Amino acid sequence: MTDSAPVLPPVTAEVAAAALDLLPARLRKRVDGAVAKAAGWPVEATADGVLVRVAEDTAVTLKVTAGIVATADDAVCGCLLAPACLHRAAVLSSAPLAVEQEQEDEREGEGEEEPGAPSGGDESPAPVAPGQPTPAQSLALGALRDAVTAVLVAGVSGSGAVHRAELLHAAHSARLAGLHRPAATAVRIARQLGEARSDDPGFRLSDLSAGLAELLDLVRRPAEALSPARRAYRPEGPLRLYGLFTEPVVTASGYAGATAYALAPDHTLRTLSDVAPGGSDRALQASGTPVPGGCALPLRELGDGGGVILTAPTVSPDGRIGGGGQVRSVRATGAGWHEPPLAALWERPPAAQLASALSWLAEPADARTAGGDLLFLDGTVTGAGFAVTAGPTLRLSAPDERPELPYSENLQLLATRPGLALRLIVRVVPDRPDRVQALAASWTGHDGEPVRADLGLRRLNRAHIPAVPAGAPALPVAAAPPALPIELDLLRRTVDRAVAGGRPVSAASADGELPRRLRAVGLTTGAQRVQALAEAAADRRHDVLGRLLPADPEGFALAWLAAAVYASAAAESLLLAAWSSPDISVN
Numbered sequence: 405m406t407d408s409a410p411v412l413p414p415v416t417a418e419v420a421a422a423a424l425d426l427l428p429a430r431l432r433k434r435v436d437g438a439v440a441k442a443a444g445w446p447v448e449a450t451a452d453g454v455l456v457r458v459a460e461d462t463a464v465t466l467k468v469t470a471g472i473v474a475t476a477d478d479a480v481c482g483c484l485l486a487p488a489c490l491h492r493a494a495v496l497s498s499a500p501l502a503v504e505q506e507q508e509d510e511r512e513g514e515g516e517e518e519p520g521a522p523s524g525g526d527e528s529p530a531p532v533a534p535g536q537p538t539p540a541q542s543l544a545l546g547a548l549r550d551a552v553t554a555v556l557v558a559g560v561s562g563s564g565a566v567h568r569a570e571l572l573h574a575a576h577s578a579r580l581a582g583l584h585r586p587a588a589t590a591v592r593i594a595r596q597l598g599e600a601r602s603d604d605p606g607f608r609l610s611d612l613s614a615g616l617a618e619l620l621d622l623v624r625r626p627a628e629a630l631s632p633a634r635r636a637y638r639p640e641g642p643l644r645l646y647g648l649f650t651e652p653v654v655t656a657s658g659y660a661g662a663t664a665y666a667l668a669p670d671h672t673l674r675t676l677s678d679v680a681p682g683g684s685d686r687a688l689q690a691s692g693t694p695v696p697g698g699c700a701l702p703l704r705e706l707g708d709g710g711g712v713i714l715t716a717p718t719v720s721p722d723g724r725i726g727g728g729g730q731v732r733s734v735r736a737t738g739a740g741w742h743e744p745p746l747a748a749l750w751e752r753p754p755a756a757q758l759a760s761a762l763s764w765l766a767e768p769a770d771a772r773t774a775g776g777d778l779l780f781l782d783g784t785v786t787g788a789g790f791a792v793t794a795g796p797t798l799r800l801s802a803p804d805e806r807p808e809l810p811y812s813e814n815l816q817l818l819a820t821r822p823g824l825a826l827r828l829i830v831r832v833v834p835d836r837p838d839r840v841q842a843l844a845a846s847w848t849g850h851d852g853e854p855v856r857a858d859l860g861l862r863r864l865n866r867a868h869i870p871a872v873p874a875g876a877p878a879l880p881v882a883a884a885p886p887a888l889p890i891e892l893d894l895l896r897r898t899v900d901r902a903v904a905g906g907r908p909v910s911a912a913s914a915d916g917e918l919p920r921r922l923r924a925v926g927l928t929t930g931a932q933r934v935q936a937l938a939e940a941a942a943d944r945r946h947d948v949l950g951r952l953l954p955a956d957p958e959g960f961a962l963a964w965l966a967a968a969v970y971a972s973a974a975a976e977s978l979l980l981a982a983w984s985s986p987d988i989s990v991n
Contacts, residue, residue, distance in 0.1 A: 412456070414681055416474055423492055435490065439565055464482075501572075545629060547577055551567075553957050560597065560904050563906075575588075589615060637724075638720075639717075643717050649665055660680070666706060669745070673778075676724075678703065687808075696714075696717075696726075711739070750780045762976045765832070778831060783828070828844070830843060844857065855869075894918055898967070933966050936966065
């Protein structure tokens with residue numbers, strides 16, 4: 405495997421925002437243009453970071469500590485205006501944001517502990533019971549509300565580096581005030597804005613819409629905003645794990661690695677991960693990382709039917725297992741997907757699994773337990789897709805389409821075998837009712853023995869999959885994949901279009917026909933939300949003298965939030981109904 409070209413390392417939100425603060429007003433207006441140019445500046449690896457070559461006599465040097473640019477002093481430009489220069493600000497604004505929670509998790513999961521120290525090294529303050537915010541917290545919530553509202557009003561197309569910096573400043577103030585959950589959400593939004601502006605292939609407009617809705621809702625509900633967000637690893641007794649599968653991880657924030665999922669005796673999922681700054685090449689390498697504790701069992705082997713017993717592990721509330729110095733591990737017998745205890749995962753009806761996954765997705769990101777969005781499905785490959793036993797016909801999509809990861813290639817190969825019975829582990833895609841993301845699969849091989857494959861790590865070929873026997877009976881006709889009403893899809897596009905283009909685009913593209921169409925299919929509340937959004941976008945009132953009054957950004961944000969929440973709730977309700985319908989099984 406060849407080494408990939410150097411890329412910009414992750415930068416903390418505080419460093420990225422502070423770089424713009426140093427610029428005088430005349431230079432701040434030119435930041436977005438400089439960021440566009442920075443995409444073409446060559447990046448060279450150095451002993452302790454990277455060097456970005458701006459010109460023959462000018463370069464920006466980034467020093468990396470623990471995989472990230474952690475302080476302002478770690479970013480240095482050689483020009484005369486430094487540090488208050490466009491070169492430095494453009495490079496730091498172009499770099500991916502290092503999410504604080506991810507950094508903290510890696511320290512907790514991989515760091516050695518001193519004897520007698522609290523397991524996991526969690527140094528966060530004791531959780532504060534939800535209640536009334538302090539004056540400082542109220543100010544921080546107000547700053548977050550103003551920053552996210554400004555982003556929504558401007559839209560992705562109008563939100564430049566300055567909007568992103570204001571959001572990061574508000575996130576930093578919120579974190580200092582103990583508002584970890586809204587702070588983390590704000591940083592995630594800022595990262596997604598950067599992805600959108602750089603045409604990152606991993607950017608999804610629907611994810612940004614969901615993040616904006618989450619933050620707008622949080623700043624309006626202080627009790628939720630006050631909830632602690634940091635995960636504390638705590639000691640647990642001996643833990644027996646049965647491996648399920650291993651997933652490569654590549655994040656837009658510049659982290660990569662692998663995560664092995666396993667089942668504990670209490671039938672809850674646990675995860676063991678090796679994630680650190682890097683690209684997709686690191687994801688493949690990390691699958692060979694041993695399970696903590698000295699048993700030398702690689703993560704990919706644990707996921708491929710292995711077993712392990714851990715003594716003195718540290719486990720976070722969401723099910724992640726840390727790698728503290730006290731943990732010890734020994735290999736143990738694993739289990740097949742058709743054997744207990746793993747087989748029970750496939751016994752729940754698909755519709756019940758979907759309902760649980762959608763409930764899990766509705767929870768705050770920091771409160772979710774491991775694997776809550778996973779579905780365990782049996783079915784058959786057909787010309788229309790994957791016909792789920794006692795469920796709908798679905799399209800199988802790749803969680804990651806990077807060519808370094810074999811998801812897409814493997815799924816294309818499986819699709820060439822109509823009639824092949826598969827047992828799958830998939831991830832729900834809430835905004836795409838006709839598909840799921842396939843993570844791992846099992847089928848009967850040529851010798852009659854089960855074959856099990858992590859679709860993101862193991863590259864399959866035709867020899868792995870038996871051909872359809874000659875003279876096999878024709879497959880029954882499968883129902884088409886479930887689809888939501890086109891009117892609801894139009895509503896969701898209206899919500900996303902507002903995020904993409906902001907208030908001006910919402911006002912210019914208001915569809916007077918959509919409310920009527922929504923009422924015609926019984927979505928009367930949706931019709932009201934669309935009409936209210938159009939009115940808020942176009943509202944430019946005049947005073948008694950006929951002068952144009954300032955626009956009401958908060959009114960537009962609230963109208964958009966109401967439409968977004970309704971669209972999400974309606975989609976979930978109709979999706980559950982489609983999966984539960986008695987006529988969706990193969991006829």
